[in-house]
């Protein structure tokens with residue numbers, strides 16, 4: 001989803017409205033979980049790249065509702081210790097509820113701009129689809145590079161500049177108020193991410209995830225659209241039934257709506 005509303009780096013807006021709890025994020029994740037065309041789910045893909053062993057100490061920045069870990073819980077070793085952090089108290093509450101007393105997980109309400117852990121604490125730091133929100137990416141990357149133990153890794157997932165552009169095209173057709181949208185992930189995306197990571201890490205790999213969406217439920221696609229800052233701020237709740245009808249017409253005609261994705265994961269190590 002794209003965003004020209006200027007809210008993507010506004011910490012106040014993000015923590016108190018867009019991510020005040022996991023509601024908006026859940027609507028978006030649902031679309032990917034139900035309608036992805038890929039062989040492997042996104043979370044399986046991320047988990048396999050993470051290569052977590054029993055003694056790997058993990059920190060996630062901007063963990064959201066802990067969706068990654070919920071998907072792979074049964075594959076995690078009993079002794080693995082994972083610290084989940086997010087700057088939104090509501091999000092941390094939902095994450096903790098979702099992981100219901102699993103002793104492998106700890107929860108911390110923390111702004112990634114100011115980490116509260118000592119240097120050399122974690123073997124793996126994860127920042128999935130969150131770096132494009134922080135006001136200063138170098139400030140976060142510098143702290144991450146200090147947090148890592150020798151041989152430690154940093155994993156950052158993000159999108160390409162045309163991620164889900166087909167939905168933006170449809171939204172522009174639906175309402176002129178939703179035009180000129182671009183680059184939700186433009187501060188840190190699949191084109192400019194490596195250059196930023198190079199300032200702090202000497203080894204960087206990019207792993208692209210291969211999957212698009214074939215959406216066959218108009219209501220869920222409307223919920224997705226209305227969970228984003230762009231639509232929320234420009235339309236409020238206005239036009240929801242009309243948008244569902246608009247999507248439904250296309251689904252009836254074509255059998256579904258194709259939305260191309262561009263998503264991947266950077267794996268960085270060897271801090272400079």
Ligand SMILES: C[S@@+](CC[C@H](N)C(=O)[O-])C[C@H]1O[C@@H](n2cnc3c(N)ncnc32)[C@H](O)[C@@H]1O
Nearest residue numbers: 019062063064086087088111112128129130133
């Ligand atoms: C798009 S969601 C991704 C959630 C999760 N990583 C996932 O992949 O499901 C972005 C998350 O980053 C959090 N976030 C944004 N800016 C942050 C910051 N400066 N410090 C900590 N968390 C932040 C938001 O509250 C939200 O939960």
